[in-house]
Amino acid sequence: MALALGAGPFGPQRAGTFNFDTSVLQPHTLYFEVSPKRVRAELGGETVVDSRRVMILHETGHLPVYYFPHEDARMDLLQPTEHTTHCPFKGDAAYWTVRAGDKVAENAVWGYPTPIESAPPIAGYLAFYADRMDAWYEEDERTIGHPHDPYHRVDVLQSSRHVRVTLDGTVLAESNRPKMLFETSLPPRYYLPFEDVRSDALSLSETKTTCPYKGIASYWSVAVDGRTVEDAVWGYPEPLPEATTIAGHFCFYDDKVQVEVDGER
Numbered sequence: 001m002a003l004a005l006g007a008g009p010f011g012p013q014r015a016g017t018f019n020f021d022t023s024v025l026q027p028h029t030l031y032f033e034v035s036p037k038r039v040r041a042e043l044g045g046e047t048v049v050d051s052r053r054v055m056i057l058h059e060t061g062h063l064p065v066y067y068f069p070h071e072d073a074r075m076d077l078l079q080p081t082e083h084t085t086h087c088p089f090k091g092d093a094a095y096w097t098v099r100a101g102d103k104v105a106e107n108a109v110w111g112y113p114t115p116i117e118s119a120p121p122i123a124g125y126l127a128f129y130a131d132r133m134d135a136w137y138e139e140d141e142r143t144i145g146h147p148h149d150p151y152h153r154v155d156v157l158q159s160s161r162h163v164r165v166t167l168d169g170t171v172l173a174e175s176n177r178p179k180m181l182f183e184t185s186l187p188p189r190y191y192l193p194f195e196d197v198r199s200d201a202l203s204l205s206e207t208k209t210t211c212p213y214k215g216i217a218s219y220w221s222v223a224v225d226g227r228t229v230e231d232a233v234w235g236y237p238e239p240l241p242e243a244t245t246i247a248g249h250f251c252f253y254d255d256k257v258q259v260e261v262d263g264e265r
Helices: 241-246
Strands: 028-035 039-043 048-052 055-059 067-070 078-087 090-098 103-111 126-127 137-138 142-145 155-159 163-168 170-175 179-183 189-193 200-211 214-224 227-235 250-253 258-261
Touching: 039 090, 048 067, 048 090, 048 126, 078 103, 155 241, 163 189, 163 227, 170 189, 170 214, 170 250, 179 241, 200 227
Parallel strands: none
Antiparallel strands: 028 055, 039 048, 039 137, 055 067, 067 126, 078 090, 090 103, 103 126, 137 142, 155 179, 163 170, 163 258, 179 189, 189 250, 200 214, 214 227, 227 250
16 A cells, blocks of 8 residues: 555556656665654553654555654663564664563564665664554554555545445345545445445454554454355444544455446456
């Protein structure tokens, strides 16, 4: 999604065209930029990093990553380890374990003390595995999932397109009032009102996923004539502000069931 994933301009399946020879774009094109946000992370009741000088690293095929100046991290809570990794596009990474309160996050922080010459100026910065901290904040708003990409957008629009969902010929849903969700670099999704879905064919599963832009998704399996398709449907019971209007709506995977829009698959 956004710059470096999916159909984004530097993504592996870019949807548009440039006015130059794209062979100059390397498989791991890197773009390092300033973020205007204050960003902080907590672990074990301690603020581990708090910065108004955050950088974002975009890398082809990867999610964006926040990089923080060493001076803005609680280095007294970070313990260097012997763990190292090598990236042919950035260099050799050093790692730190975080010990804060009663929590320990092994090798949760990395940095490139001497990056290779062709890498962006990432020396003197630290990056954190987002899922190894207890909480993240952008300004004073708590966030979930990976860092927000400044080039990512979610638009939810009311539509009158006719959407019909079937499985082996059995109608699961039919609606002329879908919410169409357009998300940067991703295909449009059709969210159908609860009333237009055969809820008796759905059973709630234990699967949950996290989207930094939409919230925490719940999943349902579909059962028709003795056949069950696992996690074929999802929805956001309590979506984030960017997607509040999809509450009470279901979306179907078009590779697990048959979805027709205005009569076309």
